[in-house]
Amino acid sequence: MLLSIDTSAGTSVAVVDRDRGILAEYAEADTRRHAEVIGDLILACMSEADLAVTALSGVAIGMGPGPFTGLRVGIAAGQAFAFGAGKPVVPVISHDAIAFGHYAAGGTGPLLVVTDARRREVYWSTYRGADAAGLPERVDLPGLIRPDDLPSAVADYEHYVRLDADMVSAGAAGMLAETLFLHKRPFAGAEPLYLRSPDVTLPAGPKRVS
Amino acid sequence: MNMSAPLVSAPLVLGIETSCDETGIGIVRGNTLLANVIASSMDEHARYGGVVPEIAARAHLEALTPALTAALAEAGVALHELDAIAVTSGPGLSGALMVGVGAAKALSVALDKPLYAVNHLVGHVGADVLSESGPIDYPTVALLVSGGHTSLLLVRDLVSDVELLGETIDDAAGEAFDKVARLLGLPYPGGPEIDRAAIDGDPTAIRFPRGLSLPKDLEKHRYDFSFSGLKTSVARWVEQYRDTGAELPVADVAASFREAVVDVLLTKAIAACHAHGVPRLLLGGGVVANARVRQLAEVRCAANGIQLRIPPLSLCTDNGAMIAALGAQLIAAGHAASHLSFGADSTLPVTQIQA
Numbered sequence: 001m002l003l004s005i006d007t008s009a010g011t012s013v014a015v016v017d018r019d020r021g022i023l024a025e026y027a028e029a030d031t032r033r034h035a036e037v038i039g040d041l042i043l044a045c046m047s048e049a050d051l052a053v054t055a056l057s058g059v060a061i062g063m064g065p066g067p068f069t070g071l072r073v074g075i076a077a078g079q080a081f082a083f084g085a086g087k088p089v090v091p092v093i094s095h096d097a098i099a100f101g102h103y104a105a106g107g108t109g110p111l112l113v114v115t116d117a118r119r120r121e122v123y124w125s126t127y128r129g130a131d132a133a134g135l136p137e138r139v140d141l142p143g144l145i146r147p148d149d150l151p152s153a154v155a156d157y158e159h160y161v162r163l164d165a166d167m168v169s170a171g172a173a174g175m176l177a178e179t180l181f182l183h184k185r186p187f188a189g190a191e192p193l194y195l196r197s198p199d200v201t202l203p204a205g206p207k208r209v210s
Numbered sequence: 211m212n213m214s215a216p217l218v219s220a221p222l223v224l225g226i227e228t229s230c231d232e233t234g235i236g237i238v239r240g241n242t243l244l245a246n247v248i249a250s251s252m253d254e255h256a257r258y259g260g261v262v263p264e265i266a267a268r269a270h271l272e273a274l275t276p277a278l279t280a281a282l283a284e285a286g287v288a289l290h291e292l293d294a295i296a297v298t299s300g301p302g303l304s305g306a307l308m309v310g311v312g313a314a315k316a317l318s319v320a321l322d323k324p325l326y327a328v329n330h331l332v333g334h335v336g337a338d339v340l341s342e343s344g345p346i347d348y349p350t351v352a353l354l355v356s357g358g359h360t361s362l363l364l365v366r367d368l369v370s371d372v373e374l375l376g377e378t379i380d381d382a383a384g385e386a387f388d389k390v391a392r393l394l395g396l397p398y399p400g401g402p403e404i405d406r407a408a409i410d411g412d413p414t415a416i417r418f419p420r421g422l423s424l425p426k427d428l429e430k431h432r433y434d435f436s437f438s439g440l441k442t443s444v445a446r447w448v449e450q451y452r453d454t455g456a457e458l459p460v461a462d463v464a465a466s467f468r469e470a471v472v473d474v475l476l477t478k479a480i481a482a483c484h485a486h487g488v489p490r491l492l493l494g495g496g497v498v499a500n501a502r503v504r505q506l507a508e509v510r511c512a513a514n515g516i517q518l519r520i521p522p523l524s525l526c527t528d529n530g531a532m533i534a535a536l537g538a539q540l541i542a543a544g545h546a547a548s549h550l551s552f553g554a555d556s557t558l559p560v561t562q563i564q565a
Contacts, residue, residue, distance in 0.1 A: 035308040039315030039325075039550035046319065053320055068264065069305045072271050073312035079275050080313035084289060084320030192271065198264035202257065206393050209445045 001051065003042065003059045003081060004174030007034045007074025008066025008094035009115055010167050013041040015049035016060075016174030018182060024048035025171040031116075034073035042081065053085045060177035062094035062168055064193035065115070065123035065142045075192055090177040091188040094168045095125035099136035100179070101172035102163060103129070111136070112160035114150070115168070122147050123195065126154060133183045135176075144195040213324055213547040221293035221541045224281070225534025226274075228310030229302025229330045230358055231255060231266040233273035235281040236531025238538050243340040244285035246524060246531040249273035256398045260388055261357065267305035274313055281530070292323055294547065296537025299327035299565040300558030302358070307554035315550055324547030326537040327565035329558055330528075332372055334494035335365055336539060337525040337532035346519070349488050351375075353479040355503070356495035356528070357384030357399070360475075362433045362482055363560060365492075368536070369543045374560045375482050376433025379422070383471055384497050386437035390444050390467050394460050404464045405500055411465025413502075418443050418470040423477070433478050440470055472502050476510050483516050492519045496527040540564055 001023070004014045011034045014025035024045040028037040046053070061078035064071045082089045095113045102111055111127040126139040143153070151157045180187055220240025227234035231252055237245040251269035255261045282289065297314035300307060311327070318325035335352045339345065352363040360378035365371070381389070384401060391400025396407060421436035422428070444467050451458055479491055491511055497503060504520060511518040525532060545564060552565040 033553070035311045036551055036553040038312050039319060042316060042319045043550065053322075069267070069308060072267060072305070073308050076271055076274060076309045076312040077316035079271075080278075081316035081320045083275055083278055084317045192268075194268075198262055198268070200258055200262045200265065203259045203392075206389075206445065208449055209442050210449050 001056050002090065002174045002177055003045065003056055004170040004177065005059065005074045005078040006062030006094055006097065006168040006170045006173045007038070007070050008062050008064045008168050009165065011037050011041060011074065012168060012170035013045050014171035014174050015045045015051060016171060016178060018178040022171035022175065025169065027167060029167060031070060034070040038073055038077045042077065056085060056087055058082065058088045058090045060090045060092055060174045062097060062170070062173045063091045063188050064094055065117070065144070065195045066094060067118050068194050068196070071192055090181070091190055092173050092177050092180070093142065093188045093193065094173065095123070095142050096136055096138065097168055097173035097176050098163065098165045099125070099127045100134070100176040101169055103134055103136060104175070107161065110160045112154060112162045114162060114164045116166065117144055120146060122150065124150060126160060133179060135179055135183065135185065142193060142195065215541050215544050215546055216293040216324065218293055219542055221538050222287060222291055223294050223296055223534040223537045223541070224292050225530040225532070225537055226295070226297040226310045226314045227330070227528055227530040227533045228270045228306050229298045230306060230528055231261045232528040233270045233277050234528055234530030235277040236529055236534040237281050237285040237287060238340060238531060238534040240538055240542065241339045241535065243531055244287065245281040246529055247277045247281040247284060248529055249277050252399065259392055259398050263303045263305055266303060267309055270306055270309040274309065289321055292321065294324045294326060294537055294541055296326040296328050296533045298330045298333065298533050299552055300330065300555035302330055302556060304554050304556045307556065311554050325550065326540055327548040327552045328533055328536045328540070329560060329563050331359060331361055331560045332368065332563045333532040333536045335363065335492060336368055336536035337494060338492055338519055338521040339539065340525055340531060340535050341521045343519055346492065347490055349486070350490040350492050351479060351482045351486065351488050352492040352494060353475060354495045355383045355475060355497035357388065358382050359495060360435045361560065362479060364482065364486055364488070369540050369545060369563060372560055372563055376431065376435065376478065378435040378437065379431065380436050380438035381441065383435070383437055383475065386441050386471060389441050393445055393448055394463060401497060401500055404468055405502070407460050408465035408468050408502070411461030413465040413469035415459070415462035416447060416466040418466055420470055420474040423474060433482055435474065435478070437471065468502050472506050475503065476506055480510050480514055480516065483514070489515055490517045494521060494526055498526040499523055
């Protein structure tokens with residue numbers, strides 16, 4: 001069983017079990033209240049699943065891509081929960097969770113996942129389809145682009161079913177993590193997928209004031 | 211979750227501080243310091259001449275778990291032994307604060323320990339309960355000076371009655387040091403560099419203005435500070451001097467600038483002590499590392515019959531131990547834990563000791 005947290009869009013928290021599926025899932029769609037709601041959502045999921053922390057085998061965390069301030073709240077919370085519980089973290093790519101959910105619900109074939117990156121840009125990922133285990137087969141690493149440029153950036157754009165998501169389900173992220181583990185596939189890296197450098201420019205020399 | 215205060219007079223508290231560029235994890239038992247681990251991202255900001263919020267926030271996320279591990283090892287305690295967790299919920303940089311807030315909430319739920327969301331500035335005052343000077347006598351005036359804050363407080367009680375007497379209306383004092391250091395071609399952070407450059411300088415060589423000290427300013431801003439005009443004044447002086455082609459007397463400029471900052475800080479702090487009949491002054495914040503601040507504070511306090519308290523430097527700069535200490539004080543006073551729904555508040559007023 002895993003606690004699962006994704007804050008790459010809104011805030012989503014779930015408890016999942018490989019055999020029994022999603023045992024509890026709570027979400028807040030507001031993309032500016034991650035820090036406020038994260039604690040209560042974790043508590044609600046643990047209460048509803050009626051689980052002791054010791055019963056968990058790890059904490060799945062959506063590593064993005066996502067706008068950084070919110071994304072970090074979920075990663076920080078997931079890492080701290082895992083630290084407190086003495087359990088490992090299981091990082092997954094948030095777009096993979098969307099694709100996993102899509103295929104698990106019966107979707108097939110090429111899929112283009114798009115999420116809001118703010119500042120008039122979007123994050124995007126493409127998938128060929130799902131493999132025998134139900135795991136999405138990603139074409140390339142997630143990218144950052146202006147929405148108008150997306151059709152020309154994606155080869156064979158018309159072949160894809162386009163899925164614009166405004167929420168990433170922690171339940172899907174958790175089940176993705178369980179399935180990856182079951183089939184001995186690698187998890188995502190430990191680094192958040194910010195896909196943007198910090199906004200900063202090197203200062204010019206001091207300006208004259210007189 | 212458990213929100214009632216643990217019934218212990220010397221609670222074991224872990225404090226998390228991420229309001230600026232220092233990831234601080236501290237552990238205290240009541241007023242006893244057990245661990246004070248600080249991971250700073252200062253070096254990553256140096257080339258930009260100031261703290262870059264996004265760089266600071268990213269660094270917090272990377273530093274948090276290693277700092278937790280190190281603090282527990284240093285204190286020799288296990289997580290399950292903790293009575294409570296405390297975290298800075300403001301004031302500070304939003305994105306940076308949220309890393310600590312998110313982590314603290316999750317840790318609190320994972321361990322089923324009460325969580326105290328506390329005020330960073332009051333934490334700076336609370337730091338001194340951990341020093342070897344014994345309990346703080348109240349009321350006391352507190353002068354907190356750092357790269358992000360310049361505040362004068364009247365503390366009647368650490369956990370229930372803190373009044374903001376004044377604060378900077380533009381730059382923080384530490385920021386002024388950074389900016390003037392740049393003018394003089396000195397690296398970041400500016401405080402220690404100005405301190406070093408000022409050693410051989412004459413503090414009376416140039417009379418730079420003392421912000422908000424004229425009678426008309428004092429009417430409205432008796433205990434407020436302003437360093438923006440001072441910085442511009444130094445810039446103008448430096449430009450005019452350089453225009454003459456002569457070599458800039460860096461030591462004199464540094465010493466005179468520093469004197470202007472320190473003079474106005476202490477003049478207002480001492481005035482507050484007199485006006486409120488409080489013969490006690492407590493200093494806090496990273497700028498207290500400045501040698502001249504400590505020196506002039508000693509001279510002026512002695513001359514005015516004011517008892518001066520300066521916490522050890524490791525407790526003056528941002529740290530998690532002071533947050534833990536304030537949490538422990540709140541618990542000892544019987545305060546209930548914070549509700550889990552608090553957020554990061556970049557402008558949390560100092561009157562709100564606990565969120």
